[in-house]
Amino acid sequence: MSTPELRAWFVREVVPLEPELMKYLQHNWRNRSDIVDLRQEVYARVFDAARTQIPEKTRQFVFTTARNLLINRVLHEQVVPIEAVADLEALDIAKDTPDPERSVIAREELRRLQVALDELPPRCREAIVLRKIENLSIREIVQRMGVSENTVKMHLSNGVRALTEALYGQASNTRSGR
Amino acid sequence: MNEDFHMADKVTPQDAIEQCAAERLITRLHDPDWNDQKQADLDVWLSESVAHEVAYLRLEAGWNQADKLSILRKPLQPSARPLRQPQGATKFHITAALLLCAAIGGGIYAAVQPPEGQIFATPIGGRETITLADGSQIELNTNSEIRVPRGARQATLIKGEAYFQIKHDPQRPFTLDAGQHRIVDLGTKFVVRQNANDLEVTLVEGRARVESASDGATPKAAVLNPGDVAIATRDDLTVTRKPLTALSDTLSWRSGFVVFHRTTLREAAEELNRYNVGKIVIADAKVGERVFGGKFRTTDSERFANVVGVALGLTVERRGNEIVISGK
Numbered sequence: 001m002s003t004p005e006l007r008a009w010f011v012r013e014v015v016p017l018e019p020e021l022m023k024y025l026q027h028n029w030r031n032r033s034d035i036v037d038l039r040q041e042v043y044a045r046v047f048d049a050a051r052t053q054i055p056e057k058t059r060q061f062v063f064t065t066a067r068n069l070l071i072n073r074v075l076h077e078q079v080v081p082i083e084a085v086a087d088l089e090a091l092d093i094a095k096d097t098p099d100p101e102r103s104v105i106a107r108e109e110l111r112r113l114q115v116a117l118d119e120l121p122p123r124c125r126e127a128i129v130l131r132k133i134e135n136l137s138i139r140e141i142v143q144r145m146g147v148s149e150n151t152v153k154m155h156l157s158n159g160v161r162a163l164t165e166a167l168y169g170q171a172s173n174t175r176s177g178r
Numbered sequence: 179m180n181e182d183f184h185m186a187d188k189v190t191p192q193d194a195i196e197q198c199a200a201e202r203l204i205t206r207l208h209d210p211d212w213n214d215q216k217q218a219d220l221d222v223w224l225s226e227s228v229a230h231e232v233a234y235l236r237l238e239a240g241w242n243q244a245d246k247l248s249i250l251r252k253p254l255q256p257s258a259r260p261l262r263q264p265q266g267a268t269k270f271h272i273t274a275a276l277l278l279c280a281a282i283g284g285g286i287y288a289a290v291q292p293p294e295g296q297i298f299a300t301p302i303g304g305r306e307t308i309t310l311a312d313g314s315q316i317e318l319n320t321n322s323e324i325r326v327p328r329g330a331r332q333a334t335l336i337k338g339e340a341y342f343q344i345k346h347d348p349q350r351p352f353t354l355d356a357g358q359h360r361i362v363d364l365g366t367k368f369v370v371r372q373n374a375n376d377l378e379v380t381l382v383e384g385r386a387r388v389e390s391a392s393d394g395a396t397p398k399a400a401v402l403n404p405g406d407v408a409i410a411t412r413d414d415l416t417v418t419r420k421p422l423t424a425l426s427d428t429l430s431w432r433s434g435f436v437v438f439h440r441t442t443l444r445e446a447a448e449e450l451n452r453y454n455v456g457k458i459v460i461a462d463a464k465v466g467e468r469v470f471g472g473k474f475r476t477t478d479s480e481r482f483a484n485v486v487g488v489a490l491g492l493t494v495e496r497r498g499n500e501i502v503i504s505g506k
Binding site (some may be wrong): 011012037044047110134136138140153156157163 | 203208210229233237239247
């Protein structure tokens with residue numbers, strides 16, 4: 001098991017880079033169906049490496065890891081033509097941007113959450129609304145919806161995946177329609 | 179939308195892990211019967227592979243962020259606004275309910291629900307703890323003033339700084355109004371401080387929502403998690419995060435201390451001056467930019483001045499009621 005500190009760092013600093021990371025992976029890797037696996041592989045490597053010491057420049061560290069992973073894949077698999085990674089060098093990973101305007105991001109996040117919420121199946125949406133907006137406990141949701149505790153948990157599990165995906169997962173051009 | 183979500187029949191290994199992680203996360207956070215055995219099972223699953231752990235943490239981040247949705251919640255009840263507004267009577271009304279009140283006219287509204295209740299205030303250098311009927315506690319810092327209507331789950335910070343330990347009641351959320359801003363607790367300990375140009379809300383425990391609105395601007399809101407610090411100005415609401423050590427510094431006034439880390443002498447003196455009638459005066463701007471750190475008694479500005487004088491090699495003189503610090 002990892003330390004709480006490491007876990008907190010990962011949640012706070014690594015995951016929020018996901019939209020950018022997805023854009024980067026999509027830009028540099030042709031096979032779209034690999035992207036989610038690549039992302040999780042980057043996460044796993046970053047997380048593992050941070051066990052010994054949490055890096056100071058998270059962004060730089062994550063993108064260097066991603067870049068190395070892609071190069072490795074190209075070299076070892078010999079599947080992807082080498083020009084697929086031509087842009088890799090161009091990535092300006094050294095620049096550790098300060099937080100862009102937080103309020104703009106917050107608004108954008110809320111918008112994406114709302115859209116994702118609207119697209120959930122009705123019962124799943126109901127469970128999420130009761131939990132996240134009405135702030136009810138699982139027991140209260142069970143009563144309100146008249147279903148079992150396990151069903152409520154299932155709805156919430158599906159909801160958390162969809163909302164997380166809406167927040168972080170989708171880079172601009174991969175939204176739905178696939 | 180997440181395609182995995184609609185195409186459950188096409189399951190990749192990554193999907194399976196994510197689904198598993200989602201179920202475990204929800205159970206961990208919301209299971210009413212959570213116990214050590216369940217925790218141990220979760221720990222085993224998490225330590226089985228890094229893939230498990232990162233999938234879990236990613237969803238945890240998403241679930242926390244989804245707290246932003248609570249902004250969509252409709253206000254349960256209009257809360258009383260004080261009759262006396264510090265600046266510009268009905269200028270700042272945040273929720274739809276309050277806008278409605280403004281529309282029917284503040285006078286009528288005030289008559290229906292008079293904002294009586296008590297006003298608590300502390301002098302410069304004072305501290306006071308107020309216990310509310312529901313067991314919630316409000317600790318007032320130096321030179322602060324708060325209005326607490328009887329029986330209502332609401333208070334208005336008129337000036338200064340206070341620490342809130344609120345007993346949570348999902349049916350009746352506690353709201354705190356301060357200028358054009360409002361804090362709604364979701365089970366909480368937090369500190370609110372009114373500065374000259376902004377309001378600073380530091381969340382210590384639990385969760386709370388900060389709402390902010392001014393004339394002609396879209397209302398802004400943010401959900402705070404522990405360590406989050408919201409700075410609300412007339413036009414802006416930003417959220418940053420403090421490390422836990424800095425959090426305890428924020429609260430050190432409760433035991434009568436202030437803590438400085440790499441603080442300019444000017445800022446430190448301003449802070450000390452909040453607690454003392456005899457003010458510290460920095461004689462020239464350059465001296466005010468000197469940086470230092472340390473822990474000081476809030477009400478002993480003389481000792482503060484002497485320590486700083488020795489540490490930074492400055493001259494300290496008493497002039498009447500003031501303590502003047504200048505370069506040599």
